[in-house]
Amino acid sequence: GHTGRSKRATGILVHGCHLHTDGWERIVFGDPATQELGRVAQAALLMMEENPVCVVFGSGGSEKDGMMEGKFTRDYFFENFQKLARFDVFAGADLERLERLMRERSVAETVSKNTVEELELAGEILRKHNVERLILVSSPTHLPRCLRDACVVYGTVRSEKCPWGARVLVSPSGTSYEGASAGDVAVIEPPHRGDRDPALDKPLLSGVINRLYAIPPKKRRGLVLQLEKQLETIEGVGRGWG
Template sequence: MWGIPPDLLGHFPKAVLVVLQEEAEIVFLGCGLRSGPNGEMESEFNRQYILDNFHRLSEFAEFRGIDLKKAKERIKQILVLDRSSLSTAQEVAFAGKAFEDAGIEKVVSVTCPTHAPRSLNEALKFFSRPESKIAIHNISVQVSDIGWAPNSDVMVFEPPHMPKDLIAGALRQKIAKMLLDPVELQKIKKALDLL
């Protein structure tokens, strides 16, 4: 989710970069599942993680010359949290409605490479509705430089998105916590480099 400085932006740094480049008016953090380490909503956990680690963006070459204090304040002002969606389709519908209500004309979904096809598919379905206020040619996806498995060309594991799968959900929490820890991420990177 974070990436490997200085060049490989994970999901969150890539999202911040796109927000700044596009001068976004809304930043939507999806999924209301309770999957944070302390039982908080995923969107709440992600918001806090991004804000707590914002200073670390300076580790990435893409952020050189960017006033991170100013950028952080901007991000804080435009964050919208989803606290109820249980699927990608529901996330897109929730975000899409917020975007349409705000008069947004361009939507950029930032996600990991393995999730990009589903993200784009759901966005195109939602914004193809006759009543949609956003044209589908204004929908795009930006992918992070790495997925859930650093240094891997293939990613087969897709975390569960339905709360009924409690065992898989618990596994997802443990994996997410491990991947969010920079020390653990470096250990994984070193181990993969040995292969």
């Protein structure tokens, strides 16, 4: 049965959102009109439910008003903290106490430039707090990749370097990138089904997609448009087969 809150020291990593992203405030704080929690509001909920010893706000990937992303996000959160009362999940909560805990236990990470670095530098902070269990917080349109990167950076077993390696959990916020939802995220697994034709395993589609992202945006768009036309041709032929 359910045994309640974990007794293992828990840490939370709130993945950063580029400060010039469309709809940044909604993504990060949330939308009281729809009751969708943003990333920092989700972290506040987890503070109540999981009692983490450390909350890390990433990252150093962007800058605004002379502040790096992690610090700007943390400061923005506390400037708007009492607005959490607009969300039903915080009804009856002692927001003053909750804010005090969040201030005492949170830190801004302002150096990393990408998700992998964000996980690595957050890991250095988590180790200082003897964390054995980690919860990743981000948007549904970002979190799948965060988990992928976490499995690469931390591994999937407990180790001296990453005591939380076998206990990495995810907690999606309610808000996604503007105009997008979780259904817009593509997850490409390596070939593995027993009923496949192994001769078609290579080249790996995931590898091709990763190479696409290494191409400058303008050139990449041209390739994507070419691919789209080819797909339309193939799909048209496929319909003819029916």
